Amino acid sequence: MKTVISLVIFLNALVSFAQENYSLSSQKERLRQYSGQWVSTINPSTDSVAKHPQIKMSSLNNFNNHSLTVKVLQKDSVNQYHPILQEIIGYDRGTNTIFAAGHNAEGAFFTGKGSFPSENNWTMQDKDLNGNNTMKVDFNFQNYTDVILEGLDTNEKSLWKTRYIKNNPKDKNIGIQLVSVHKEMLKNPEQTLIQLGRMGYSYVETFVYKNGGFYDQSPTQFKAMVEKAGMQFLGSMTFFDPEDKNDDVAIHTWWNKTIQDHKKAGVEYLSTSNSKLKGIKTIKELQEYSNYYNKVGKLCKENGLKFVFHNHADEFLKVEGVTIYDYLLQNTNPEYVYFQSDVYWMQVAGVNPVDYFKTYPKRFISWHVKDYKELGESGKIDFKDIFNYQEIAGVQYILSEVEDYSFPPLFSVGLAWEYIYYELLK
Structure with a gap:
């Protein structure tokens, strides 16, 4: 019989159900919201996901949860997925900021620096390797499994907008x-x-x-x-x-x-x-x-x-x-x-x-x-x-x-x- 593995998060029968107001107070904690497997929605105004979403993203924790390795894949006309972006995003304790470094499929490298001004909002300013501002990316977490990203040019004009829904695997039956x-x-x-x-x-x-x-x-x-x-x-x-x-x-x-x-x-x-x-x-x-x-x-x-x-x-x-x-x-x-x-x-x-x-x-x-x-x-x-x-x-x-x-x-x-x-x- 196939083993079904169940993760149960459970308070014992006698405990009071009154809960305190907990929060994510540090930049490192807030960054962990972005960990996991994600897929793009049909459009940014809905949380519905197509059978073959346009984008898949993997964002995995590293180094005692100080950084994430991010890989973004895009679907082609025959529903095959190809990498379009890879980066590492991490929390820098010395400056108390979020730092990123990565490149796209064309070989253009970039760095980024930003922070979470609140639990739900995150802003990153990207630069090319000459130090020039290229694009700012705003992240708006609707909840722990739903985030809207928007790319803005140097004049704050919107370049693109994408909504990701968490889609972690179920193969281990938790x-x-x-x-x-x-x-x-x-x-x-x-x-x-x-x-x-x-x-x-x-x-x-x-x-x-x-x-x-x-x-x-x-x-x-x-x-x-x-x-x-x-x-x-x-x-x-x-x-x-x-x-x-x-x-x-x-x-x-x-x-x-x-x-x-x-x-x-x-x-x-x-x-x-x-x-x-x-x-x-x-x-x-x-x-x-x-x-x-x-x-x-x-x-x-x-x-x-x-x-x-x-x-x-x-x-x-x-x-x-x-x-x-x-x-x-x-x-x-x-x-x-x-x-x-x-x-x-x-x-x-x-x-x-x-x-x-x-x-x-x-x-x-x-x-x-x-x-x-x-x-x-x-x-x-x-x-x-x-x-x-x-x-x-x-x-x-x-x-x-x-x-x-x-x-x-x-x-x-x-x-x-x-x-x-x-x-x-x-």
Whole structure:
């Protein structure tokens, strides 16, 4: 079975959804908005893209994100693409400016210097190698996946205007947990999904199943909205924890409706977590939970879905000398219950996820890969080593979380996609 790799940006169930007002304060941070794969729109007044766009642009990060290598290709009459411009654009710490050097297909070289006067606007003044001003280029970022460029001559007359839409590749099947952009989804789910699809995300996992739907949309409506954004709706976190784990009527009633709603939406798996584990005092209670999860997993399997248990840190507490997580792994049926290892919470709990992958091979079809803020920034979690154990773990969906932010959430999830795509999935 083909491995589906899922990046999930996910805040844990108990966190408040109130978010601070983050910003991109430095020139270096603002320049990173321009990283990625881009294509030109049909015309600058629309964000619609033709089947064969006129221009394709690749803008890749170098040297600890201080510079971008940019290559621009143009389509000919038979839809073949040829290079027309290549340059390096970087942030110069000494002058706190953006500097560029490049050449076109005719061999004309140029340099450029400029800055971001605001988060959304960027101006570069190009010069030839004799030091003469040639063209000024204004960049206007509509959002993190949409930018309008305009070239102006020395008299400020417009020479050309192009609009680029981010079009990062989806070949590594990276997904996102929408709780990472919860505020944005509540405000404008359609436009938020469109940006996520452009960033390179292949599918989404939700956290807001309520009243039989998602973000005030029916299952079929939300599925259509996700697919319109170029993604799939593959996973959903759901929560139901009956007081009586032997109340089969209540269990079947809630889960059967939940399963049918999610089947209409086309999901592949349902996941759950449990905030009450720290209150468990006996092995008997642990066994009741194991029995309950087996029942739910069996219902899911009978309906063509997978059921996945997601951990936080409480799972590594002990009950009567037994680690809760180990007990659940040992006492749930592998045919019915899979596990979604959250590597961040494992690190918080003081355990190494690799040890679990080795001890319980093929049980972890899903991972949550999360750092203390943006992915890969803390240096506390050895993600590259963890990613060596995908096959042993049995992973099909790799999910990454951003629990806290240094930047605006939509910018941060773009950085997370880049880290997974370029650094972890070789």
